[in-house]
Amino acid sequence: MSVRVVINRQAVGSLLLSDGxxxxxxxxxxxxxxxxxxxxxxxxxxxxxxxxxxxxxxxFKARVDNGRNNTLLKAVGG
Incomplete structure (x- = not known):
């Protein structure tokens, strides 16, 4: 059994621009x-x-902190 999926590009585009x-x-x-x-x-x-x-x-303090501790990378990781 196969399923054909057709993506509505206009709907996806409007979704990406939505306030949500x-x-x-x-x-x-x-x-x-x-x-x-x-x-x-x-x-x-x-x-x-x-x-x-x-x-x-x-x-500057944040740049030094991020350089030494990878703060932003750790913050993205959660």
Whole structure:
């Protein structure tokens, strides 16, 4: 038995641009920032056809901390 799946590209595109997806990306981005600490910042922007979140070092102290301890990598891991 085989199943044929046809993806509606327009519907997927509108789903990726929906407020629900942006809210979920924001929630995950803020969770990573909270695990990383107070010296880290976060933002969510629409880049191309979907929202993308970024967590970044906010100052020199955070850059040193991240370089020594891989803080952002550990924060993404949960």
């Amino acid at each position: 997806v942006r809210d979920e990306v924001t929630r995950h981005t803020e969770a990573v920032q909270a695990r990383a600490g107070i010296n880290y910042g976060s933002s969510v922007k629409r880049i191309g056809d979907r929202p993308q979140g970024i967590v970044y070092t906010d100052n």
